[in-house]
Amino acid sequence: MQFCDECGSMMHTEGDTWTCRSCENEESRDSRAEAAMTTQDKQRDDGTPDVADATQSATETMQEPCPAEDCDGDRAYYEMLPKPGGSYEVRLFTCVECSHKWRES
Template identity: 90%
Template sequence: MRFCDECGSMMHTEGNRWACRSCENEEPRDSRAEAAMTTQDGQQDDGTPDVADATQDTTETMQEPCPVEDCDSDRASYEMLPKPGGSYEVRLFTCVECGHKWRES
């Protein structure tokens, strides 16, 4: 797999050239460099990574009214998580009274 030096998108092979479908950049193919690329079959599977439960031991709270109609709480714990594929984080709230979860809008 090769990525475009201009825009970072994945490039595709077209004959004897690598072509970027995003910015139309083209580069010549190099058979020696391609032979050194690791195929999916050659990659090691380390299994499923451990995922930490960010809702456990959360002690930081802030004043944030719960959106549930029957809940009068104005405190919520929160955590910052990276948005998949994005360059920013999203704040996730959990009501300290009813446990309702929502994200910052």
Template identity: 55%
Template sequence: MQFCDECGSMMHADGDTWVCRSCGYEELRDSASEGAMTTTEGQEDDDVVDMSEVEDTEIGPTTDARCPNPDCDGERARYEMKQIRAADESETRFFTCVECGKKWREDDN
């Protein structure tokens, strides 16, 4: 993967040139440095994981949370917490309703 020296965006290969789609910066490709790059070319991710027979307790923690889907009366949700903002701010909580699968998030404001 190559990143733009001007704006930091990911660059895309266009023949023998790297092109930034954000700012238009161009740079010649270097086959020696590209040999060390990891690509997703030729990788397949078609494996479907069957979770139908997995116990809820094995999937992750749940908590009391009212589902925001108006068509669902679910009051339990799986949750996960991630630090997606600045380190001095609280984590964001991501929920998935165990009844309907609706996903939502909560931030401390």
């Protein structure tokens, strides 16, 4: 595992470089350093997580004013998702009128 020297985020391999997806910093890969990295038992790479989309299978809407400046919509699809590693859920909204997406704060 490699962390970005610029912002501290975890870096990902892309060909012969380590790339930071947060600040786009790139560093050359070092095969000797990578050989020294160890993997813990049961550790795995599940790939990029799915992006939640509150309109995918939502049929229910609720009254929730759209925060988009150019929209007067007052109904939104919603989806409840568990917060990663947390003990509570987050509610995601998608405006019925303009498809603007936001989360409950």
